[in-house]
Amino acid sequence: MSSTAWVAGLDQQVPEDVARLLTTVPEWFAQPDSNEEYIEAARSKETWTVRNDEGMVVGVTLIDRHFPHVAEVHLIVVDRSVHGTGVGTAMLRAVEDDAVRRGVRLLQVKTLGASHPDPGYARTRHFYERWGFLSLEETALWGEGTPCLIMVKPLPAS
Numbered sequence: 001m002s003s004t005a006w007v008a009g010l011d012q013q014v015p016e017d018v019a020r021l022l023t024t025v026p027e028w029f030a031q032p033d034s035n036e037e038y039i040e041a042a043r044s045k046e047t048w049t050v051r052n053d054e055g056m057v058v059g060v061t062l063i064d065r066h067f068p069h070v071a072e073v074h075l076i077v078v079d080r081s082v083h084g085t086g087v088g089t090a091m092l093r094a095v096e097d098d099a100v101r102r103g104v105r106l107l108q109v110k111t112l113g114a115s116h117p118d119p120g121y122a123r124t125r126h127f128y129e130r131w132g133f134l135s136l137e138e139t140a141l142w143g144e145g146t147p148c149l150i151m152v153k154p155l156p157a158s
């Protein structure tokens with residue numbers, strides 16, 4: 001499928017789909033406790049998805065809203081079989097369009113920082129940078145050995 005064909009939208013909660021998608025990307029999501037937390041979060045958090053022609057969920061983004069002026073990507077995960085085909089970008093575009101309409105001024109995401117050598121997360125950071133996220137700070141929020149990079153994207157006033 002071409003990268004422009006995917007359409008993302010606000011959806012119902014899909015914890016079972018989150019559980020399934022996480023199993024397709026064990027290099028990024030290998031910790032059972034943290035995966036359980038994401039699945040639990042998927043039961044209540046604002047959920048954006050991309051579905052394929054059969055209606056199956058192939059990408060999920062969960063959003064946190066700490067303040068009215070900021071939206072945080074709590075989780076973004078795409079089925080391994082369709083990586084690189086525009087699913088993640090379609091979800092960020094939909095979240096951002098909605099954010100601008102609501103007067104949100106900042107998108108935020110936390111990911112593994114570059115001081116960790118993981119090659120998969122290097123691609124993840126590239127994905128965010130490509131969409132306009134800027135590195136703000138690398139912190140020890142997640143403890144030693146797991147550098148947490150906070151990234152933000154300023155949005156235009158609506």
Ligand SMILES: CC(C)(COP(=O)(O)OP(=O)(O)OC[C@H]1O[C@@H](n2cnc3c(N)ncnc32)[C@H](O)[C@@H]1OP(=O)(O)O)[C@@H](O)C(=O)NCCC(=O)NCCS
Pocket residue numbers: 025028076077078079082083084085086087088089090110111112121123124126127130
């Ligand atoms: C990161 C992720 C959400 C991106 O979604 P996607 O649908 O694969 O990405 P898109 O097709 O919309 O965008 C492609 C761009 O992202 C980059 N990218 C990042 N991770 C990638 C991956 N695993 N596979 C393919 N492309 C990836 C590509 O390099 C490409 O940029 P380029 O054209 O300049 O090379 C998805 O690959 C994924 O689920 N990765 C594993 C989980 C993860 O990293 N989650 C975020 C944790 S903070």
